[in-house]
Amino acid sequence: MAPLDANRNPLAAQREFCENLRMLCSYYRSVADVCRKLNINRAQFNRYLNGTSKPSNHTLERICDFFGVEPAEIYLPREHFQQIVKVRPRHKPERSVVGEHIERLQQQSHGRFDKYLGYYYEYYQSMSSRGKVLRGLVHLFMQDGAVYYERYERFPSNATFDGTSKSKYLGVAFYLNDRIFLIDYETLSGNEMVQIVLFPSYKNKVARLSGLMLGVASSHERSIGCARVVFEFLGKSIDFRKALRLCGIFDPKAAKIDPSIVKAIDNSPQKAQHHFHNIPL
Structure with a gap:
């Protein structure tokens, strides 16, 4: 000593x-x-x-x-x-390079998410079940001054709550230059990330948000896909278990999905477009 x-x-x-x-x-x-x-x-x-x-x-x-x-x-x-x-000269406190960038983007988003916090149904054409519509549950929330979210997807739609197969995604949200950016990862396997970009709502009350989702199919091919997506606002607080039971994979022709949503998430190419675009609702 x-x-x-x-x-x-x-x-x-x-x-x-x-x-x-x-x-x-x-x-x-x-x-x-x-x-x-x-x-x-x-x-x-x-x-x-x-x-x-x-x-x-x-x-x-x-x-x-x-x-x-x-x-x-x-x-x-x-x-x-x-x-x-x-x-005495010393090593500067080490900070995560990624953390510094995330913190900067979160600061730019500060105060922009107030009316968007809460629960949503998400709708998009399933990347694994061709021709089917997936309805998932999203929770956008604030923690320690930053905005995060959870996404839940459930398969199949008619399974019991305890016996169904579920996927859970955790992510971070940013509001940058009049667009909402969401990026998350699948928490069970850790082998998938998804990015979603949404148009904001210009109304006092949020009803629906539309945008594009980029991800990979959960099937063994793991094909990369981009799909139109709609978020439907449910409220600041909900019966979570009941809302999750209504999630799943659906036939777009069935009456369980609003026809206006089915139309908004149609991935058919638009005329005179050289890229895959979306328009606000």
């Missing part, structure tokens, strides 16, 4: 070590991140932080080298140690 001042109480010095180590960890994303970079067991590192265990000389040197301090310094009174750390 690093030599301590003979006049100092060893218990007091150990408390200073714990405080100083916590302060050094605060410059990183998390304690877990520090442990991964140091290749130190998280439980053991926690014992260093709470003072129930002391690192060996070798481990102490590794920790101090990582943070750019001397072993003797980390036992200094925390006010003195903080002054040393402030004036």
Whole structure:
């Protein structure tokens, strides 16, 4: 262990070590991140932080080298140690590159989603069941100042709630330059991502939103497809289980799907269009 001042109480010095180590960890994303970079067991590192265990000389040197301090310094009174750390060049706090971009886009979306939060039915031509319409359930919600969403899809439409096959997608939403962008991934298998771009509603109350969806079929071919999609607003709160039971795969000619929705999600090419476009409802 690093030599301590003979006049100092060893218990007091150990408390200073714990405080100083916590302060050094605060410059990183998390304690877990520090442990991964140091290749130190998280439980053991926690014992260093709470003072129930002391690192060996070798481990102490590794920790101090990582943070750019001397072993003797980390036992200094925390006010003195903080002054040393402030004036000494150190590694900048590491931030996720992806996280920085996501945060920037979320800031641009701030305050734009208020009227869109709630539950929706989504409708689009199924990419796996040709000629059928898929009705899914979407929940758009705010958490910690950002907007996220969950999508649920259910197969087949006449299965019991507990026995049916379901897919769940988790994603993040952005409102950028008068368009709504949604991107998610399928949580059970983790092998699929979907992007949806919607036109906003220019009315005070949201009824339906239309746009395009890009994804892959869940069948073994995993073909890539783009489909027109409609979101139908259900409300801020709903009977979730009842709404989910009404999801599934449907024949577009059946009366279970509004004909105006069937028409809006028709993927037939439009005249004089060289790309696959959609128009707001």
